[in-house]
Amino acid sequence: MEHKTIGELIMAYFKSHPKQDLNHAPVVDWVEEQYMSMYGKKPRDIWRNIRSLYQQGQLIQVRKGVYRYDPNYVHDVDLYDFPADVKEEIFKRDHYRCVVCGLGRENGVEICADHKRAKDKGGTNTAENGQTLCTQHNLLKKRYSMTEAGKRFFIKMYEDAVRIDDENMIKFCSSIFNLYDQYGLDSQIQRPD
Template identity: 45%
Template sequence: MKPITQKELVVGYFKDNPSREIKHAEIVDWLIAEYKKRTSEVFRDPDRQIRSLHQSGFLIKVDKGVYKYDPDSVTETALHDFTQQQKDAILKRDGYRCVMCGRSEAEGVELHVDHVKAKDKGGAATISNGQTLCAMHNYRKKNYKQTEAGKKMFIRLYEQAKEIGDDEVMKFCEKILTVYENCDVNGHIEWRK
């Protein structure tokens, strides 16, 4: 018997539960236990498989942490990755540095080439839609909207400048964070002067 892949297990669970809104905890708990039972191995990142199936159009995201499989609505979107030539051009254009923090591989960070507008939101695999991010900022961007990651970055920079008394950087950050406030962008993320 051929061993089951993690993706096959996720797909199978949703196909066995069509049109049912399934909460994140339920599916993850089941996947971890079932994969262990069938393979004696640990399913390390079920979230990635679920997210990938949503991005490709197989699953519908009903609400935060709630997904469903509707056999009549599967759209199977083709998500395009950058070619190696495009990655090389984007890295070169960005000076082989993270566009968020400016760090490079020479400083011990892993660099990723990322879609500015996400693939699952229709972002094309073009050089103009690419950016260089360190692994940390790429991970954060995936977990927050990019504007949230940016606001949090400027809040951190402001706090660091305040600790060392760097008035110039504090004023710079205040101006940018005031723009966030004036435009009512990410108001749920608070900062204090």
């Protein structure tokens, strides 16, 4: 039996179902079964590999969690980082500090230039689309959408305000949670108040 990578298995499944909108369950199940038969162990991060193939232009994202392979639309996507001069412009503009927590290199914190709008969602490599984040907040943003990350930050602020009995900050955060509710955003994240 020919050995294949997780990415090759994913593409084999999508190519055998061209122009079909596929959610992750059948793809993951099939890839896992094939991988187990080849290597005798479960593959890791199949869903992340699917997303990576989309980011490379091999798959089309129909909607969140649903992808399609169309041989007529496969293209290479230019996924590159900010050029060095633009990265420096972003850092300088943000005073070499994370725009979320305010920590920076002088605090011994590593900083990075982050795309406000991701490249795979049409974001550009311009300073206007960049922001300085510490590695902790950059990882949080990658893990969650911007609104999810924002809600989690406000939850932390709220909890800190409750701990020190800061009534103004408690009211402020509660108002923000009300806006999340009003617009139906991130209801899967329980508000703490």
